[in-house]
Amino acid sequence: MQTIRILYFARLRESLGLSDEAMPLEEPLSVKALMTQLAARGDQWQQEFDGCRPLRAAVNQTLVSNDSMIRAGDEVAFFPPVTGG
């Protein structure tokens, strides 16, 4: 089965209690569509992915917009706006 890998960082990693997971992916889908799927898990997932909290996404380690497409084998990451430096 084809999968994608999803990583969570910082506030998301803590509130979801998860740093990474593998998810089956049959057809390519947008970042926004994946966020909707994750929000449907309910509770803290809904809080983090319903679009109210600031969130950034990266696909294959590059920052992307929510309409970017995700394909099998991709590494997707979700995290809050960055605060380094």
Next chain:
Amino acid sequence: MEVRVQQEDFDVGAEITRMRLARKDTGAVACFVGQVRDLNEGDQVAGMTLEHYPGMTEKALRNIAEEAGRRWDIHDALVIHRVGSLMPADQIVLVIVTGAHRGEAFAACEFIMDYLKTEAPFWKKEQTDSGERWVDAKTSDDQARDRWGQP
């Protein structure tokens, strides 16, 4: 262009000397050092933890340094960013840019810091008297980046 992400501290003087002596046509060395403050949003900060996204962090920093090299006529750039546990007055980040003249070196150094603040995947978690908290991103940092225009 060189980037390093590490837990260990860095030696600013040694890095400047190494880059300064690398080329005899270098006439300017611009340097920025960021350090942990003991005060943020009006609260005392006892320490902080820097989390990052291994792999993407190095890639993002390299892209930023290379973009600076395309925009300005510089000789070299070095970016070192620390991760892990840090205390007030600890050094967090170092950017050194060398070039023939100061104008290009200053501008490239500032550009690298402005992009690093908004594009490199680091997150600060502070320890304060009232507990731990994730530091929120600042819109002023986005504005500082945007003044450089799109790549």
